[in-house]
Amino acid sequence: MFVDLETTGCNASYHRIIEIGIVRMRDGVRIEEWSSLVNPECPLAAATEGFTGITAEMVASAPRFRELALEVRAKLAALPGDSAAPLFVAHNARFDYAFLRSEFRRLGQSFSSPVLCTVKLSRRLFPEHVSHNLDALMERHALSCAARHRALGDAQVLADFWSRLLVGVAPAALARAADAVVNTHRLPPHFPEGLEEELPDGPGAYRLYGENDELIYVGRSRTLRTRILAHFPTAAGAALPSTRAREIRRIDWEETAGELGAGLRELEWIEAGRPLRNRRRTGEEVTLRLADESAVPEVIAARALDAGDLERCFGIFQEPADARRALAEIARAHQLCLKQLGLEESAGSCFEHQMGRCKGVCVGREPVALHALRVRMALAALKLKSWPFPGRVALCERDAHGNSELHVIDRWAYVGTARCEEELEALRTLERPGCFDVHRYRLLARHFAQHPNLEWRTLETR
Secondary structure (H helix, E strand, C coil): CEEEEEECCCCCCCCCEEEEEEEEEECCEEEEEEEEECECCCCCCHHHHHHHCCCHHHHHCCCEHHHHHHHHHHHCCCCCCCCCCCCEEECCHHHHHHHHHHHHHHCCCCCCCCEEEHHHHHHHHCCCCCCCCHHHHHHHCCCCCCCCCCHHHHHHHHHHHHHHHHHHCCHHHHHHHHHHHHCCCCCCCCCCCCHHHHCCCCCEEEEEECHHHCEEEEEEECCHHHHHHCCCCCCCCCCCCCHHHHHCCEEEEEECCCHHHHHHHHHHHHHHHCCCCCCCCCCCCEEEECCCCCCCCEEEEHHHCCHHHHHHEEEEECCHHHHHHHHHHHHHHCCCCCCCCCCCCCCCCCHHHHCCCCCCHHHCCCCHHHHHHHHHHHHHHHECCCCCCCCCEEEEEECCCCCEEEEEEECCEEEEEECCHHHHHHHHCCCCCCCCCHHHHHHHHHHHHHCCCCEEEECCCC
16 A cells, blocks of 8 residues: 655644545556545644645545544555555655554554555665655656645655566565565564554654653654664564663653754753663753953852853863863963962972973963963863854754744753744743753754754844
8 A cells, every 4th residue: 555645744743634645556556546635623834835735725625534534444454355464655654654543543543554664665775876755766767746745646656666666676676675674673572562653753852661650761863763763673583682672661752843852852851850771960060260350260060150151161061170170181281370270289380380381470480461361262162152142032943844843042041842833922931941051052052053054033022
């Protein structure tokens, strides 16, 4: 069964199907084609209408999924005379499969089927090619589509692609590749049937629970399915899985529009749940701060920082001893005076000056102002970044389907994430978290460095 769906967004947990297309084949012969618009019972975003050409007016009079459920299930069932369950074949199949399972679940029904993803099949059969999206497959295999980004049109392309493979690939090789894709992973038997098929391919955060629902681990990934399955590296019949894999009894996750949202959610879950296997975060990190005219950095708690302090702060360290050790190493590398920096107590010159490795500020041979300048220059590479925006902003992150999340950040402090204008309005004036959080600072600073062309909106308080 070759299946394609059009949806209101990318997250099967809260987005809905707006069109279904199914092509049924047997032995390479097309038996039936079927499609229907679906009333999603929710508004359509302008991006969805632009991408698919399906408008709110078109779906307004369409049947709801509950009215189509029996027919859809019949279209996805085995053909008369077939003993084996049919393959659910789709491009990025986990996306379509998760949406159908979610729609059936809303009706209190289960749905499961062996799944074959044509993206993965193409990668396995044609590894010499970089791109395996549907447009690339159409160009490479001379396939045409009368209605691109419409459910039946895209499903027809998949059926045509399969027909090309039946002609152009040796049957044994095609069977091996398809079997490898369908049976790539197997979760341990104590997990619910069909859970593996629900795992999404997009970015997000996830949680692993053990006995008595104890939170074991929180993680994030740009591809949730791959990352979660990596915790269960052995196939059926292989050696025992890792200790962590044997501990896991339940998995949940939340999809996000991108990696920033995944990282923010991961940090939130770690703080709230204190998982057993994540590295402990003490909250006692420190930094080196220089007063305006001082040449002597002071060690202060990072959580006590104000956004305005960052101009004068250098580095983030796990504890004060780490900060002093790093400062001493920098001093020796730049011939700075350990005594002047408060790292050595002695009468007269410092030890490094006696060894010819200090320029003599401790004995009056180097001006204090010059030494202070050299201190700032030596620390420059560790300088914390100032907040690069005029105030509170909403950082826009979009997924491959054009759906967006708005992460509200105020001077490095995370306020919340909105998925609509109403949620954004509520976050506009929400009180800013008081403490400087080094983990969110690092996450945001890294994201800014990797994405110089950020999409953002100023949130002026009213």
